[in-house]
Amino acid sequence: NAGVTQTPKFQVLKTGQSMTLQCAQDMNHEYMSWYRQDPGMGLRLIHYSVGAGITDQGEVPNGYNVSRSTTEDFPLRLLSAAPSQTSVYFCASSPSDDPYKGGAFFGQGTRLTVV
Amino acid sequence: DQQVKQNSPSLSVQEGRISILNCDYTNSMFDYFLWYKKYPAEGPTFLISISSIKDKNEDGRFTVFLNKSAKHLSLHIVPSQPGDSAVYFCAASAGGYQKVTFGTGTKLQVIP
Numbered sequence: 466n467a468g469v470t471q472t473p474k475f476q477v478l479k480t481g482q483s484m485t486l487q488c489a490q491d492m493n494h495e496y497m498s499w500y501r502q503d504p505g506m507g508l509r510l511i512h513y514s515v516g517a518g519i520t521d522q523g524e525v526p527n528g529y530n531v532s533r534s535t536t537e538d539f540p541l542r543l544l545s546a547a548p549s550q551t552s553v554y555f556c557a558s559s560p561s562d563d564p565y566k567g568g569a570f571f572g573q574g575t576r577l578t579v580v
Numbered sequence: 581d582q583q584v585k586q587n588s589p590s591l592s593v594q595e596g597r598i599s600i601l602n603c604d605y606t607n608s609m610f611d612y613f614l615w616y617k618k619y620p621a622e623g624p625t626f627l628i629s630i631s632s633i634k635d636k637n638e639d640g641r642f643t644v645f646l647n648k649s650a651k652h653l654s655l656h657i658v659p660s661q662p663g664d665s666a667v668y669f670c671a672a673s674a675g676g677y678q679k680v681t682f683g684t685g686t687k688l689q690v691i692p
Contacts (some may be wrong), residue, residue: 568626
């Protein structure tokens with residue numbers, strides 16, 4: 466089982482460039498989300514989706530866009546990269562929005578450096 | 581304002597002994613708590629959880645304890661194994677994954 470697949474694993478961007486972090490899951494999960502992890506901080510929610518066509522903002526959404534055209538894919542777009550967006554990004558999925566039904570499944574992460 | 585706190589950035593334990601990882605929270609609206617384990621260069625993996633209506637949940641070598649009055653939870657690993665060496669994140673939910681707040685993590689090293 467592939468689970469949650471993120472690409473690329475590593476990326477270096479110049480300030481002002483745009484790019485898309487890809488996330489795909491093969492578990493038919495309705496709920497998907499993007500987190501960033503920075504040193505000394507926990508994972509922080511960027512955007513999430515409760516199903517195809519439905520997205521909403523998390524705790525730190527500025528500078529990022531998402532869309533959910535299919536159940537499987539949930540790409541994260543950086544519109545104009547800034548050094549403050551240097552981080553490790555994790556995509557996660559779960560069959561429900563309800564944590565009582567179990568934890569989320571995470572991808573391996575994308576390490577992004579903006580110079 | 582860090583609503584979920586893991587005050588110990590690291591912990592070292594001998595193989596076979598008990599590992600105790602602690603987590604404190606401030607938001608009384610949290611009603612569900614989760615622990616994730618993370619190896620280097622991998623994403624977090626769900627480990628165990630507990631509802632606020634319980635004070636203990638066990639799964640094999642892992643037990644989570646919840647003290648609501650103290651707003652404190654702990655993860656016990658008995659016996660600890662070298663393969664348990666990882667970063668452990670505590671997380672708490674106030675309803676829905678969009679309301680899950682993560683702690684900063686504790687790096688556990690189990691020494692053979």
